[in-house]
Amino acid sequence: METMSQKKQTESTDDGEATFFDVFESLVKNVKETDAQVQKDSVDLMLGDVDDLAQIQVNLEKAATAVDLLVTVKNKAVDAYNE
Numbered sequence: 001m002e003t004m005s006q007k008k009q010t011e012s013t014d015d016g017e018a019t020f021f022d023v024f025e026s027l028v029k030n031v032k033e034t035d036a037q038v039q040k041d042s043v044d045l046m047l048g049d050v051d052d053l054a055q056i057q058v059n060l061e062k063a064a065t066a067v068d069l070l071v072t073v074k075n076k077a078v079d080a081y082n083e
Contacts, residue, residue: 020077027070034063 018026041056050056 024073024077027066027073031063031066031070034059034066038063 037059041050041059044050045056
């Protein structure tokens, strides 16, 4: 059974293009980062340590958009696999 790193190496292309694995990994990382920021913002809001409420809303929208994009890409991959 291949590990993820071995699989990534076998999927890499010679012309430097990103593989699907690279793109999906990047999307997951982005979701984790935006979620961590939203969690931090939530704690700051509860503690009253917020200077800019608009930035909290922007961070919430970024997180929601990141999740939506990840789900969309996942669904497209599943649809392509099923075909």
